[in-house]
Amino acid sequence: xxxxxxxxxxxxxxxxxxxxxxxxxxxxxxxxxxxxxxxxxxxxxxxxxxxxxxxxxxxxxxxxxxxxxxxxxxxxxxxxxxxxxxxxxxxxxxxxxxxxxxxxxxxxxxxxxxxxxxxxxxxxxxxxxxxxxxxxxxxxxxxxxxxxxxxxxxxxxxxxxxxxxxxxxxxxxxxxxxxxxxxxxxxxxxxxxxxxxxxxxxxxxxxxxxxxxxxxxxxxxxxxxxxxxxxxxxxxxxxxxxxxxxxxxxxxxxxxxxxxxxxxxxxxxxxxxxxxxxxxxxxxxxxxxxxxxxxxxxxxxxxxxxxxxxxxxxxxxxxxxxxxxxxxxxxxxxxxxxxxxxxxxxxxxxxxxxxxxxxxxxxxxxxxxxxxxxxxxxxxxxxxxxxxxxxxxxxxxxxxxxxxxxxxxxxxxxxxxxxxxxxxxxxxxxxxxxxxxxxxxxxxxxxxxxxxxxxxxxxxxxxxxxxxxxxxxxxxxxxxxxxxxxxx
Numbered sequence: 115x116x117x118x119x120x121x122x123x124x125x126x127x128x129x130x131x132x133x134x135x136x137x138x139x140x141x142x143x144x145x146x147x148x149x150x151x152x153x154x155x156x157x158x159x160x161x162x163x164x165x166x167x168x169x170x171x172x173x174x175x176x177x178x179x180x181x182x183x184x185x186x187x188x189x190x191x192x193x194x195x196x197x198x199x200x201x202x203x204x205x206x207x208x209x210x211x212x213x214x215x216x217x218x219x220x221x222x223x224x225x226x227x228x229x230x231x232x233x234x235x236x237x238x239x240x241x242x243x244x245x246x247x248x249x250x251x252x253x254x255x256x257x258x259x260x261x262x263x264x265x266x267x268x269x270x271x272x273x274x275x276x277x278x279x280x281x282x283x284x285x286x287x288x289x290x291x292x293x294x295x296x297x298x299x300x301x302x303x304x305x306x307x308x309x310x311x312x313x314x315x316x317x318x319x320x321x322x323x324x325x326x327x328x329x330x331x332x333x334x335x336x337x338x339x340x341x342x343x344x345x346x347x348x349x350x351x352x353x354x355x356x357x358x359x360x361x362x363x364x365x366x367x368x369x370x371x372x373x374x375x376x377x378x379x380x381x382x383x384x385x386x387x388x389x390x391x392x393x394x395x396x397x398x399x400x401x402x403x404x405x406x407x408x409x410x411x412x413x414x415x416x417x418x419x420x421x422x423x424x425x426x427x428x429x430x431x432x433x434x435x436x437x438x439x440x441x442x443x444x445x446x447x448x449x450x451x452x453x454x455x456x457x458x459x460x461x462x463x464x465x466x467x468x469x470x471x472x473x474x475x476x477x478x479x480x481x482x483x484x485x486x487x488x489x490x491x492x493x494x495x496x497x498x499x500x501x502x503x504x505x506x507x508x509x510x511x512x513x514x515x516x517x518x519x520x521x522x523x524x525x526x527x528x529x530x531x532x533x534x535x536x537x538x539x540x541x542x543x544x545x546x547x548x549x550x551x552x553x554x555x556x557x558x559x560x561x562x563x564x565x566x567x568x569x570x571x572x573x574x575x576x577x578x579x580x581x582x583x584x585x586x587x588x589x590x591x592x593x594x595x596x597x598x599x600x601x602x
Contacts, residue, residue: 147213148226150234154241154311163210170209170241171200173313181259181300182320184287188261189254193313197249198304201242208239243308254300256293263289268332271343273368279350280343280371285330295325345381346371354441355449358399361470362449365391370442383442385435392434395452401473402426402455402464408517408598411480411489411499416600422516424549425596426473427465428455460522463594478596479520479554479587481577483513485602486564488554488577490587497590500583501564503557506572513575513599518548520595525588529555531574538574543581544588548597552576556584 147166149159158166174193181189193199216222216237225235256263266288274281303319306312323329332339346367353366373387405420433453441448456463469475476494481487481502489499505513527545532538547553557578560567577599579587 145213145217147216148223148235150226151216152234152236153209153212154238155236163213164206166213167202167206167209170239171202171205174198174200177307177313177315177317179300179304179317179319181254182318183261183289186261189259191253191258193304193317195249195253196300196304197246197253198308199244199246201244204242205239212237212239241308250301251297254297256296261289263291265290265327266329268330269334269336269339270332271339271346271371273371275368278367280346280367282334282339282343284334285332288327288329290327291321291325296321299325341379342376342381345376345379346374348381349374349442349445351447352442352445353447354438355447356395357449357451358470359468359472359475363395365438383439385439388435388439388442389431392429392431392438395434396429396431399452399471400426400428401468401471402428406517408600410482410600410602412482412485412602414602416602418515418517418600425465425517425519427468429453430455458519458521460593462519462522464519466519466592466595474596474598478598479591481513481554481597481599483515483568483599483601486566486568488579488583490590492590498583498586500580503560503563503572503578504568505552505575507569509572511572511575513573513577514549514552515599515601516549518597518599520591520593520597521547521549521553522593523547523588523591527555529576542584544579544584546588546591546597548599554579554584554587554597556581 144162146160146162147153147158151157151159153166154170156169158169161169177193179189179191179193179196180187216235222235264286267286269285270283271280272283273279299321300319303317307317349367349371353364356363356365370383370387370391371381373383373391374381375384401423402425403420403423404426405418406423407415407417409415429452437453454465456465458464465473466477467473467475477492480489480491481504483504486502486504487499488502490497505511523544523546525545526541526543529540529542529545530538531551542555542557545553545555552575554577557573558581560578563578563580
C-alpha cells in the first residue's frame with residue numbers, strides 16, 4: 115500500500131514538473147500573460163503585451179467628465195475632448211517590461227499553474243497621462259457651457275402688467291466665478307480619478323459653492339414678502355385713467371404700490387404720496403398762467419410770459435387729491451378728466467380742448483397787432499382770415515396782448531362804456547368778449563381794415579372785423595376757445 119502511494123506521489127510531482135516546464139517554455143515562446151493574471155484590476159490572461167496595454171488604456175475612451183453646478187450638469191465632455199489621453203507608447207513599453215520580467219519569474223509560472231490553489235496573480239502599473247492645456251482651456255470654458263454667468267440677486271416684488279397684479283420674482287443664484295478657479299476644479303477632479311484608477315464611467319467635477327460670488331439671502335418664500343404681495347394685490351384691478359383730450363395717462367397698481375405702507379395684512383396709500391402725484395400732474399399738464407411759445411401763421415415764434423396766459427387748464431389740486439383718494443379706495447377702474455378750474459364768472463369754460471399738453475389743438479383765433487390781421491383755425495383748418503382794426507395807439511387804447519379764452523358771446527349786443535363826457539353806446543350784431551371789456555365784433559361803420567388805421571383811428575381796444583367776417587367767426591366759435599393776440 116505504501117509503495118502505491120509513493121508511486122502516485124512520484125507521478126504527481128513528475129507531472130507537475132512536466133507541466134511547469136511546458137508552461138515555462140510555452141509562455142516564453144508566445145509572450146502572453148498566464149491564466150489567472152490581472153493588470154490594474156483587469157483580467158489579461160492569455161493577452162500579449164499590446165493587447166494588455168490596450169486593456170489598460172481602454173477606460174480613457176469610455177470616461178466622460180460632467181461639470182456640476184448647483185446640482186445641474188452644465189458641461190459634459192469626454193476625457194479626450196478635455197485634452198486628456200493615455201501615453202499609449204509608455205503603456206505598451208511598461209506592459210512589455212512587466213510581461214518579460216514576469217515570464218522569467220518561476221514563482222509566477224508556478225502560481226499560474228496552480229492558480230486553482232493560489233488564486234489570481236495581480237499586477238499594477240502606473241499609467242502616464244498626456245494632458246494638452248490648450249485643448250483643455252478651449253473645451254472647459256464658459257463659452258461652451260449651458261449656464262449663463264450672472265450675479266446673484268434676492269427675490270423681489272414686481273408688478274406684472276399683463277396679469278395686472280404683483281408677483282414675486284424668484285431669487286437668482288450667482289454663477290459668476292473665476293474661470294481659472296473653475297478650470298482648476300475640473301483639473302483636480304480628473305487628476306483624482308486618474309490617480310485612484312476610477313476611470314471608465316463618469317467623473318463628476320463639482321464646483322464648490324465657495325467659488326461663487328454673493329448668493330441671495332431673500333427667497334421667494336420669504337413670509338414677509340408673501341404677506342406684502344398679498345396686501346398689495348388687494349388693489350389689483352384698481353386704476354385711474356386720466357384723459358387729456360385724446361391722450362391718456364394711467365395710474366394703476368404698477369405705480370402706486372411703491373407709495374404704499376404695509377401694516378400687518380393691509381396696505382394703505384399715504385396722503386402725501388397722492389399729493390405728490392397730483393402736483394406732478396399739475397406741473398406737466400397745467401397750461402393756464404404758464405409761459406409759452408406760439409408759432410404764428412407767418413412762421414415766426416412769439417413768447418408769452420405766464421401772466422399773459424389766461425387761457426388754459428389748471429388742476430385744482432386739493433379737490434383732485436380728494437377725488438383720487440376716493441377712486442383708489444373704491445377698488446374700481448375709473449376713467450375721467452382731472453378736476454380743473456373750469457368756468458369763468460359767466461359760467462363759461464376757460465378752455466376749449468386739448469391733446470395731451472397741447473391745449474390749442476388746432477382751434478384758436480389769432481390776431482397779429484403788427485400786421486393788423488386775423489386768422490381763425492378750427493381743428494387745424496383755416497376757417498377764415500381778414501384784416502382788422504385794433505386799439506388806437508395814439509390814444510393809449512391798444513388791444514391787450516396775451517392768450518385769452520373767449521369769455522362769452524352775444525348777438526346782438528350793445529357796447530357801452532367810457533367816462534364822463536366820453537360815454538358811448540354802440541349796437542353790434544356779433545360780440546365776442548375776451549379781456550376786461552375788449553372783444554372781437556363787427557364794425558359796419560368802418561369802410562377800411564388793416565394797414566396803419568389803428569395807429570390814429572383805432573378802436574377803444576376791441577378787435578374790429580368786417581361784418582361778414584364777424585358773422586363767420588361768431589357762428590363757428592365757442593365760449594372757452596383760445597384767442598391769441600400778439601405783436602411781432
